Amino acid sequence: MPWNTVGGGLGNLPPETRGFVGRETELGLLAAELTSEKGSRLLSLVGVGGVGKTRLALHTAARVQRAYPDGVWLVELSALHTDGLVPLAVMEALRLADQTVDSAVAAIAAWARDKRLLLILDSCEHLPAECGALAVALTDKVPGLRVLATSRVRLGAPGEWTMTVEPLPVSGAGGEEGAEPAVADTLFAQRAAGADPGLVLDAPARRRIAAICRGLDGIPLAIELAAARLSDLGLDELHTRLGADRPSRLDLLTSQDGDAPARHRALRTTIGWSHELCAPLERLLWARLSVFAGGFDTEAATFVCAGGPLPAERVGELIEKLVAWSIVRPDRTDPARYRMLDTVREYGGDWLRELGEEEAVRLRHRDHYRRLARQGWAEWNTGRQVAWAVRVLADRANLHAALDFALAGPDRAAGVEMAGHVGLMWRHCGVLRDARHFLDRALAGDVPPGPARTRALWACAAVAVFQGDLEEAANLAVRCADSAREEGDAVAQVAAVYLRGTYLVQSGRMAEAIELVDTVPRLPVQPHGFGAAQLQIGLVAAFAHLMCGEFEAARAAAVEVRRAGAECGECWAGSVTDYLIAQIDLTQGDAATAVRGARTAIAKSALMHDIVVSAVSLDVLAAAVVARGDGLHAARLLGVGSRIWELTGGDQLNSPDLIAARRTHELRVRGEIGHESYETAFAEGRAMSYEEGLRYAARSTGPQE
Known part of the structure; x- marks a missing residue:
């Protein structure tokens, strides 16, 4: 998702793609309320489906965005129908990669506490009580936060300011000739x-x-x-x-x-006529497409929607017909994907139920994303890893819907399998809370033994370690090891050792971690998800040796991981090894090599959308640039890093050593360029968007390059 898209301001407000007509009175009232210091903190636009609530909210937000220096953020909720996911959707929109186990509301509030921003909660009618409670909780904790909600019903929250959005004025039947059109x-x-x-x-x-x-x-x-x-x-x-x-x-x-x-009547009055004008196969496709959440591509639509009177070879052609009728719309950011407005999708869902096909089509939807998750797992430790990272992030809403359907149905085994596969991939992309949410659900109660259970246990433990939930991680690691032994899967057993080693490193028990890793059998590295764990055991060894000051042993372990990873074509472990080797180079006085290594780590971690690896690599890059004498550039990098660290929920992973190191580099830069120059350059870096900051970091660092 773009970090800033309109007028250079922070946020994710989409550009206006169609002209906006009318509503000047409403726009004026909303803008006044949103820019007044005494204005309401929670504003709701309420009206029937299709009346233009979202367009009014977005157009107003574009007008007032200068009043919100920390951004206007659109949170699209139309795909959500299950409690507990609204805060996760807000975190996704804000791009927060919080690594803690605090509540999502607490994490959002902690990030926003000193900011001035506007949240647009769009399509709250499915979960009005949860949306209202979240808005109240956040506005209570964050003085500079306003919430603008769109919904077909009031949220019913204390202090809610409501505007009813009416249909557009129309001309009277006996209008005068030459009169201004309505x-x-x-x-x-x-x-x-x-x-x-x-x-x-x-x-x-x-x-x-x-x-x-x-x-x-x-x-x-x-x-x-x-x-x-x-x-x-x-x-x-x-x-x-x-x-x-x-x-x-x-x-x-x-x-x-x-x-x-x-x-329901309001919904039908909005779009029922359009359905009547569609050809029979267009209506059938419209109904079947309603099971998608968020968006879809032609491949997914063909798998899910073809069958019976609708041949697979006609799905693409009929999608284009529905695009021409504005029933389906191209995705805002990816021309290969499509979406449906919530109102249109719900109407299609009504017809799907009337046809008696809802269960069957939702099952095909589940099976498509189950198949996608299997393939992603099977190819995770290959040159396809970056493509899979992009895919599982783009299809996040559909994976939510498929997991919900699978875990709520009689065939929970399918949900356990999906959660393990998707959880591993999301874990490497920094989507920890989504992964933990579904993995905890999948592992609740009795789970039959087998590979699906082992993978779900591994993914949940790996996520828990990254969240700092070490006690739960240790428990899950033991269960994963037991499950792998029951299966007799040697690679799964190696993957379980990685969990134990990571737990020891996180607990500060470096010598034990090194000893444990030394006992792991060297098996051929596999192309699937557990193959990634095989590589990452080497990262445990490299990090433990580095923390013990054993730099050559750390370098040897990291270089071996990089070599094996390059043979596989994977990216995530490669980004971490580049970071570790850059840290070693810096420690041993080779700042020029450290600069190149840190920049490579940042580029790779950006491909994987891993904010934490980007953040630690930025710190190393800033330190290396300081060592080379470019204080202004280093100060900007520290500013970029400061904003990105905020997204993780804790500076420098709350590590005293990393915090102390960053403070040392900051003091050195201040001493070299002066306090005033440092503050100016730091502010310039901090003002950059996420993408701008990473691009700046990846560029040449100056004439010495």
């Missing part, structure tokens, strides 16, 4: 220009547009969907097909579903 008409005309560039907006066309917008009750999503059909229907036919001269096309749809809950 806002709804203007929106239709703008969208129509993209679908039918040859459309002539003469007086008869404007009358038809006004009638269409009246028939659609001024609901923006319905208007946009209608305008998209001009590419094949034409304005006259669209006017006829919608029956736009009747009092209200949407009223007719509502009356057909009068016994449904009000929210």
Whole structure:
């Protein structure tokens, strides 16, 4: 996810891709409330599906972002339907890689405590109570935080300021000739220009547009969907097909579903007409695509949605049809992926249930991501590792949904298997809380013996170690070793030794760790997830020797890991070995080599989205640059590192040695360039976004390069 995308400000606010029409009164009121010191801390935009709540929130946020120097952050919640995941979604949006076992709310509050920022919680209607409780908890703890929520219902939280978002104004049936078109008409005309560039907006066309917008009750999503059909229907036919001269096309749809809950009726009135205009196979694909959370690509859609009357070879073509009708939309950041608006997806889900296919299609969705997780595990310790890291992060919401379905169903074994595979991959990408959430669920109660249990135990223990939950990590490591022995899997047993060794290092028992690692049998390194653990045993040895001051032994162990990793083509262990060797080079006085090694470590860790390895490598780079006499550059790097360390939940992993080392380098730079120059350069580095900071660190460090 981009760190800053609009106007150079921090945050993840997406760029405006379509013109915004109307709502000037609402925009003014919202902007005033969000920029006033006495304004509400929690604001909610409430309205029916498709009325434009999200667009209004994003457009307002773009106007006021200068008032929030620490960013405007969009948290998309439409894919969530299970309690407990909302704080994790906030952490994902903020890119927090907190390494602690504190609550997610505490971790967010700790990071934000001295900041001024705006959180947009989008689509809260699925979990209003949890969203409201989170907003209250955060605004209570963080004075500079405001929350702007969008929802079909009020959150019901104390102090909530609510604005009801109404449909756009429409023209009256007896409007005067030459009168200014209503806002709804203007929106239709703008969208129509993209679908039918040859459309002539003469007086008869404007009358038809006004009638269409009246028939659609001024609901923006319905208007946009209608305008998209001009590419094949034409304005006259669209006017006829919608029956736009009747009092209200949407009223007719509502009356057909009068016994449904009000929210469901509002949903149907927004988009039901568009469904009627789709061909049968387009409707079927629309319904089946509703099981995806977040987004999907054509491969996933084909596996999950093909079958029966829908041939696999037609799925791609029909997706493009749905894109043309604005039912499916291209992903904002990845042109190979697609998404559906929450309202549209829910309508498709209603039809899927009416077809009696929901269970079967959700099962295929689970099986697709189960298959994906198996393949990722099988190729994790290969040159495909970076590609898999990108994939499991891009499909995070779908993996959540598939894991939820698997762990809640009768075949929990599938959920245990998936949790082990996905947990290992997320662990290497810094997604520790998501991994721990699902692994804890998978391992709750009795889990049948077998490879799936061993892998889940290993992944959970490895995550717990990174979180500093050493007691639980030790317990899980013992259970993993027992499970591996029961299986008779020699590589799994080696992987279990890694857990014990990491626990000893984290506990400060370096000599024991070295002795343990020396007893591990040297087996051929495997291409799968446990092959990665085989490599990482060498990292345990390298780190333990380094902490004992045994630099040559540490270098030898790290070089061997780097060699074996290069043969496999993997990246994560390679980034750690580059960091360790750079630290050794620096300690032994070779600052120039340390600079090159640290920069390589930063580049590799960025590919894996591992914020912690990036942060420790930045510290080494800054120290090496100090040693080479470039104080200004070092001060900027320390500023970049300071912001990135904040994302981990603790400076320098709360290690006294690492904290002391950083303080020493800071004092040296201050002494070389002066306090004022240091503060200026440090602030410049700290003001950089995550991506900007890593790019700056990876560039040449000056004329000595």
